[in-house]
Amino acid sequence: MAKFLLWCILLVLCWPLAFLALILYPLIWLLLLPFRIIGVAVDGVLKLVWGIVTLPGRLLMSVGRT
Secondary structure, rough: HHHHHHHHHHHHHHHHHHHHHHHHHHHHHHHHHHHHHHHHHHHHHHHHHHHHHHHHHHHHHHHHHH
16 A cells, blocks of 8 residues: 555656556566565575474473473
């Protein structure tokens, strides 16, 4: 909703720039999509490594409680 309101303000202030933004936004989104996919993959790998590193400590904590 905020993006739409900002676009409406831009449309009132400078309509050629608003239409240029309307055309370029999907293209920029498509160009940035691979970086988002890489970010999700790297986040998953880092969480997996963190889980493997902290597993012995979590196991020792659970054994110590019983």
